[in-house]
Amino acid sequence: MxxxxxxxxxxxxxxxxxxxxxxxxxxxxxxxxxxxxxxxxxxxxxxxxxxxxxxxxxxxxxxxxxxxxxxxxxxxxxxxxxxxxxxxETGATIGGKPTLWLPLPTAPKRAGRQKMTPALYVRTVGPLISIERPGKPPLLAGKIATNRRGQINKGKVTLSALRRGGKGAPSTLVPLFIGIDRVSIRDxxxxxxxxxxxxxxxxxxxxxxxxxx
Known part of the structure; x- marks a missing residue:
């Protein structure tokens, strides 16, 4: 013990x-x-x-x-x-109010530090023109400055050319946004x-x- x-x-x-x-x-x-x-x-x-x-x-x-x-x-x-x-992470469906406007490749990415939207475009660049297409999603187009031949300079859509077109320079329309009812995002x-x-x-x-x- x-x-x-x-x-x-x-x-x-x-x-x-x-x-x-x-x-x-x-x-x-x-x-x-x-x-x-x-x-x-x-x-x-x-x-x-x-x-x-x-x-x-x-x-x-x-x-x-x-x-x-x-x-x-x-x-x-x-x-x-x-x-x-x-x-x-989870996926989602985002609806428009009533239309969700998505930028096309021709749309400027940003205005300053802000991501481009139709409202921001009108405020900082110029007017947008609505284009209705029967049976297809509507478009919003901007006025882009053209040269003497009525062509876009070098075929490139630039922010400066859009601003000149929006201020009254000789211009043509270029689609910038497409409108859809909703978009589904997968996870x-x-x-x-x-x-x-x-x-x-x-x-x-x-x-x-x-x-x-």
Missing amino acids: ARFNYSYQSGEFAAALVAIKDPIGAAGTAAITEAANIAKAEGRADIAAAGFSKRWQNTLAVIVYPKRGVSIDASALIYHKIRYAGVF RFSIAQIVQRVAGRLGELYVKNLKVD
Whole structure:
């Protein structure tokens, strides 16, 4: 028969708990950080595979809490900086009010820093002319300046030529927007599935990062 007695000094038990808590918090925070970085990398690759630009890929971001130090309650937020990115995760049908105007390849991409819309075009470039086509979606056309032969200079639709045409220079019409009732967007991202899969590895990552002397 053996008996073991333990006598402790004041504060020794609390110090022992801290000694245990520190490596646990460090391992938990490291596991969360590693998982978040894996999810970000795989998520960006998924966005790239869907054919989206580097800008779309890079705006998938993560924040690990706490931002400094370690915690046994560490967590991570994985989000997309483009607010409507979720549409490509779940799919959606977007309806017009009553018509949804989509830019054609001929439409300027932007006016300053703003993405071009019919309202912005009228405000910053010039008037738009409605073209009704029986049995086909309607168009909105802009006036583009032409040369003496009545031709578009070099056959290119430029913002400056559209502005000149809108201000009364000799011009012709060029379709810029097409009107539809609604557009259906299919799901193209799998970020939620990627996050769930990586979350399933947290136990493995925790053990990997646990260091107890």
